[in-house]
Amino acid sequence: MNITIKDIAKLAGVAKSTVSRYLNGGNVSETTKAKIRKVIEENNYEPNSFAQSLKAKKTNFIGVIAPTLDSYVTSTVLMAIDEELRKREYTTLIISTSKHVDREIESLINLSRQKVDGIILISTGITDKHYQTIQSIRIPVLVVAQEVDAFNCIINDDYQAGFAMGQYMATQGHRSIVYLGVTESDVAVGQKRKQGVLDGLAQAGITEVHTYISQFDLHNASEVTKKALETSTPTAIICATDTIAFGAMKTISKLGKKVPDDYSLAGFGGYNISEVIHPTLTTIRFKNEQTGIQAAKTIINMTEGEEVQKLQVSGFHFIEGESVKKI
Amino acid sequence: MNITIKDIAKLAGVAKSTVSRYLNGGNVSETTKAKIRKVIEENNYEPNSFAQSLKAKKTNFIGVIAPTLDSYVTSTVLMAIDEELRKREYTTLIISTSKHVDREIESLINLSRQKVDGIILISTGITDKHYQTIQSIRIPVLVVAQEVDAFNCIINDDYQAGFAMGQYMATQGHRSIVYLGVTESDVAVGQKRKQGVLDGLAQAGITEVHTYISQFDLHNASEVTKKALETSTPTAIICATDTIAFGAMKTISKLGKKVPDDYSLAGFGGYNISEVIHPTLTTIRFKNEQTGIQAAKTIINMTEGEEVQKLQVSGFHFIEGESVKKI
């Protein structure tokens, strides 16, 4: 079958403990080193990391649970996490749940069996079940993108970002606004971001905002926009994500209207595609790379039993495009 | 420390072999089953899967090496792979190489140490080094997106897709064409797709095509387009990917020109954003989901020692947008 340390030892004429010592930099004489090296190379020997982890009590695996892979935000964060973990000699185990909440639970348990050293959970909402599972697996878990009292979290500053956007719209002279949000079960985006927008607008005296709920995908956003524009007559539409804004844009152009002449439009996300579409989208870009790097550093600290800040907040940039008209 | 099967056995007053049998559905009496179940639940016991794999010789892990996570194509394929593997009780281990070729080699070796049952390599080019490494690790490897004689592969029908696009442009009356391609080290996209386009055009008698090389990112594509339009005066631009097409579009609009009035434009990819931009992009969408599902099925068959088709080809759809004018 596969070649093991025992085989190497036999072929090199030494004990397997000596081979192990050779591999891990213990005391081995130059002559035996040479012998062992030769045999290992000739046989393409690679130590079985399961056997290693079994004894080591440390796998150097970090599990990352993500709701989906095909979103700009998630993949950016994921890449940053992976990059940073690799630097520190950890292996990233990425699990996608395809937005099935029960798979998050399942994945937490699975990862705990793999004995990962820690888990980063990129979340869209923490339920009681999450809470219980995380408690029971006794592995450090870091929650990203949602704030939960009980756990360590890294979040975007959704409230402030929303506030900035609300304020901006107000200073541009808009008074009649539609907000296309998402489900409130997503506390960060569905509640905080929205509340920020509303408060930003309220500060400028704008309290009548019509809000609608959309899914995260383009298609549904497009439909919701259609319904929204049947019942409301805004001068500006603020969308909870860029994708929703794209959906809105699609509907607007289907109706024969124009952005920003007929409707001003803004989103959140800052996908690089936003600068290609015409007009370029006014949006807010969160510092996703920073979030990823921070998440990696934090989970490592947690596995090492160090104290970490309970709540870390990532910043954002305001990106002024051409999709909002001053009136 | 962590709770083990030995602890459970002791607490339940049985031998650990009995607990193991309980867990794996062997012969255990109802009364002892009850005892064991109780202890396991009380202690949140989860078997250590390293120890399991150590004996089992089978980890039910499939490694997937991807060049990046933030591309539409990759993430779509990845999600499909993950979905299909999960159905068959495998765990997907995703490694991103951030386009560093040497990390592909490194990851192959790493995954072989993790004793994954098989590896899916989403490739942008296979070098001698790849070849040697894959040979040496003695684990089934399936190459996706590039064709290599020595290994099993699943590829897009890049040549035919290119051909279809070339033909289409010709039937739309275009005679002066610019092709924005990518490096030839990417055989599939850089060579096959391009050759398809050229042949498709050639069949209609169009042989004078100016080609340029771009990177895969928007920014560079935009710059290359600028240079291209300084030296060529095409009526149509065919781009090797949608992202490159977006870059071209950006430059075109910066020059004060319009698509498709001044330049017709087409790409390959079929990202769902393509239908939002205005005008909608004429493009070709490969069946990425099918590729992913097929990849998952194939790698499992390979790990089970079954014969698989050496080369599998995924199809595509032609998507006619508004970005090409008939002249």
Next chain:
DNA sequence: TCTTAAATTGGAACCGGTTCCGTAAATGTT
């Protein structure tokens, strides 16, 4: 009721590494 087969269980070996411990050899110290 006695025999035979089936079900249940514990003990030990094994998977492929790491590490502790003790011995032997090499080196250093007076």
Next chain:
DNA sequence: AACATTTACGGAACCGGTTCCAATTTAAGA
């Protein structure tokens, strides 16, 4: 040259499971 240190290396135990085997119990059949 005698003794104290290092250095090199083999043997055995251990990590946490699974599985084979033999022993014991229980159930079934005659």
